[in-house]
Amino acid sequence: xxxxxxxxxxxxxxxxxxxxxxxxxxxxxxxxxxxxxxxxxxxxxxxxxxxxxxxxxxxxxxxxxxxxxxxxxxxxxxxxxxxxxxxxxxxxxxxxxxxxxxxxxxxxxxxxxxxxxxxxxxxxxxxx
Numbered sequence: 001x002x003x004x005x006x007x008x009x010x011x012x013x014x015x016x017x018x019x020x021x022x023x024x025x026x027x028x029x030x031x032x033x034x035x036x037x038x039x040x041x042x043x044x045x046x047x048x049x050x051x052x053x054x055x056x057x058x059x060x061x062x063x064x065x066x067x068x069x070x071x072x073x074x075x076x077x078x079x080x081x082x083x084x085x086x087x088x089x090x091x092x093x094x095x096x097x098x099x100x101x102x103x104x105x106x107x108x109x110x111x112x113x114x115x116x117x118x119x120x121x122x123x124x125x126x127x128x
Contacts, residue, residue: 001104001105001106001108002104002105002108003102003103003104003105004046004103004104004105004112005049006046006047006048006049006103007046007047007048007049007050007056007099007100007101007102007103008044008045008046008047008099008100008103009044009045009047009060009067009097009098009099009100010042010043010044010097010098010099010100011042011043011044011045011067011071011095011096011097012039012041012042012095012096012098013035013038013039013041013071013094013095013096014035014093014094014095014096015035016093016094017038017071017094017095018033018034018035018037018038020083020094021033021038021075021076024075024076024081041074043070043071043074045067046103047059047063049101050099050101056099060097061088064088064091065086065091067091067095068086068090068091068094068095069086070117071094071095072086
């Protein structure tokens with residue numbers, strides 16, 4: 001095991017986010033996604049180590065737009081389909097955030113790699 005010098009944010013969609021997803025392509029009845037369908041769609045963001053709740057809140061407020069845009073883009077690349085106003089209130093309505101003080105790598109064999117996030121990388125991950 002390796003202790004990483006990072007904290008982590010787990011970001012999950014809320015029912016409001018699911019309602020937005022379903023509104024993108026309206027379907028009838030059983031074809032709509034439910035919150036339980038997307039609950040496993042959480043994203044983990046590694047962040048600097050945070051030692052106080054105030055530091056964490058300040059950091060999340062500083063970076064919320066990047067996270068929100070990334071989460072919206074995962075479901076819809078066409079930004080014209082996104083909500084009109086991307087603000088702190090929408091972030092709080094669309095996403096549930098949980099903080100972990102420690103990030104531990106349990107993989108003792110593979111070295112950590114750093115890759116820039118881009119649309120191709122996300123598309124490759126979706127196909128796996």
